Amino acid sequence: MAAVASWVHLLLALSLAPLLPGIINRTKAFFAGRKGQPLLQAYYDIAKLLRKGAVYSRTTTWVFRAGPVVGLAAVMAAILIVPLGNIAGVLAFRGDLILLAYLLGLTRFVTILAALDTGSAFEGMGASREAQFSLLAEPALLLGLAALAAGTESFSLSGIMTGLWSGLSPAVGPAVVMVAATVLVVLLTENARIPVDDPNTHLELTMIHEVMVLDHGGVDLAFIQYGAALKLWLFASVLTGIWLPLRTGRPLLDLGGGVIGISAVAVLVGIIESTMARLRLVRVPQMLVVALVFSCVALLWVLR
Numbered sequence: 001m002a003a004v005a006s007w008v009h010l011l012l013a014l015s016l017a018p019l020l021p022g023i024i025n026r027t028k029a030f031f032a033g034r035k036g037q038p039l040l041q042a043y044y045d046i047a048k049l050l051r052k053g054a055v056y057s058r059t060t061t062w063v064f065r066a067g068p069v070v071g072l073a074a075v076m077a078a079i080l081i082v083p084l085g086n087i088a089g090v091l092a093f094r095g096d097l098i099l100l101a102y103l104l105g106l107t108r109f110v111t112i113l114a115a116l117d118t119g120s121a122f123e124g125m126g127a128s129r130e131a132q133f134s135l136l137a138e139p140a141l142l143l144g145l146a147a148l149a150a151g152t153e154s155f156s157l158s159g160i161m162t163g164l165w166s167g168l169s170p171a172v173g174p175a176v177v178m179v180a181a182t183v184l185v186v187l188l189t190e191n192a193r194i195p196v197d198d199p200n201t202h203l204e205l206t207m208i209h210e211v212m213v214l215d216h217g218g219v220d221l222a223f224i225q226y227g228a229a230l231k232l233w234l235f236a237s238v239l240t241g242i243w244l245p246l247r248t249g250r251p252l253l254d255l256g257g258g259v260i261g262i263s264a265v266a267v268l269v270g271i272i273e274s275t276m277a278r279l280r281l282v283r284v285p286q287m288l289v290v291a292l293v294f295s296c297v298a299l300l301w302v303l304r
Contacts, residue, residue: 002087002088002251004087004244004251005087005091005142005251005252005254005255006088006089006090006092006268008080008092008188008252008255008256009083009084009090009255010080010254011225011232012259013079013233013234013237014076014230015231016054016233017226017230017232017260018040018043018046018077018223018225018226018229019039019040019043020229020232020233020236020262020263020266021041021042021229021232022037022038022039022040022041022042022268023267023270024193024265024266024269024270024273025037025041025270026039026270027267027269027270027271027274028065028268028270028273028274030270031270031274032274033269034038034277035240038228040179042225042229045222045225046222046225046226046239047277048224049217049218049219049221049286050099050218050219050221052217052218053217053218053219054216054217054218054220054221055217055218057118057215059118059119060118060119060215061117062118063083063113063117064117064118065116065220066110066111066114066218067111067113067114067115067119067158067220068114068216068220068221068223068224068227069223070106070110070137071106071110071111071217071223071224071227072223072224072226072227072230074104074106074107074110075103075104075107075227075230075231075234076103076205076227076230077103077108077232078100078103078234079230079234080105080185081096081097081100081157082100082157082234082237082238082253083157083158083161083162083241084161084212084235084237084240084243084255084258084259084262085161085240085241085247085254085257085258086161086162086249086251087254087255087258088146088158088162088186089157089158090156092156092157092159093156093294094155094156095155095156096156096157096158097142097145097149097155097156097160100140100157101138101141104190105138105202107227107231108130108131108134109155109211109268110118110129111130111213111224112127112130112212113211114216115127115212115213118215119181120153120214120284122211122214123211123212123214123215125211126207126209126210126211126212126230127185129281129298130208130209132285133189133208133284133285133288136285136288136289136292137185137186137189137288137291137293138183138290139189139292140182140291140292140294140295141182141183141186141188141295142295143181143182143292143295143299144178144183144186144294144295144298145157145160146181146295146299147175147178147180147295147298147299147301147302148160148164148179148303150299150303151172151175151176151186152164153162153303157238161241161242163242164176164219164242172297172301172302174301175297175298175299175301175302176242176298177180178294178295178298178301179293179294179298180240180242180243181294182237182291182292182294182295182298183238183242184239185230185288185290185291186235186288187235187236187239187257187265187289188269189267189284190231190235191228191231191232191235191286192208192209192210192228192285193226193269193272194272194276194277194278195272195276195277195278195284195287196208196271196278196279196287197210197278198278201206209228211270232266233245233262236261236262236265236266237262238259238263239265240258240262240264240265241258244257244258246260256289271273277295
């Protein structure tokens with residue numbers, strides 16, 4: 001039954017991931033007193049883009065065309081590793097959290113290469129910002145997962161999430177809170193959400209992720225949007241496994257609770273975007289440094 005639940009989680013991730021941006025937008029619309037976009041707007045956008053053809057500049061090479069495909073493939077491979085609470089990943093093995101970090105890094109790397117391949121100054125500017133923020137976000141995430149690995153004495157992401165609330169010492173509780181805060185900051189950074197980036201902005205001088213995909217269209221842009229939704233589901237799954245102590249031993253019940261937890265994370269992101277303004281670019285590294293410090297303190301707390 002556990003193996004079946006893992007495959008069901010994979011199917012849910014592939015099918016329900018575009019629903020998360022809709023939940024975020026509806027939450028923001030509620031706070032603004034508006035009706036907002038349809039809950040399934042992301043599905044409509046992806047379906048519309050899949051029916052369109054892509055236009056390529058003469059200055060671009062195969063790198064530009066390969067970026068969306070390789071990026072989507074890397075995110076889908078990462079989804080195979082990520083568990084959902086007590087539900088193990090489809091491909092769970094010792095040290096898989098290191099592979100997860102590499103797959104996320106590969107997604108960012110090919111997106112940056114595709115942006116630089118256009119020769120556009122604006123896309124190069126967004127790529128440089130993305131690279132700068134990743135230098136702080138990736139160590140924060142890895143050190144946070146290392147703290148949980150030390151606390152649960154497991155080096156598999158699935159093993160960490162399974163033993164996080166079942167055999168974890170109460171003295172490690174503060175470390176879990178700090179790691180959860182770190183993962184939340186990394187989620188906002190990696191998914192280009194406020195206060196790091198505004199996914200709805202149209203000012204090239206202030207955009208980060210959106211400016212890197214300005215020249216993409218049609219099927220390529222559909223792959224990018226779908227990959228972004230899967231990436232949001234991935235980080236929401238990790239955060240849900242950390243903060244939601246639902247370990248009933250019944251896979252389908254745990255799976256249902258995990259999906260509700262992911263939806264709650266999307267609502268939380270919507271609340272953050274409704275109550276906070278976007279930070280100045282010079283403030284974003286400071287926020288990531290704070291998250292990195294949280295991870296370091298959590299690791300030292302567990303190893304003390």
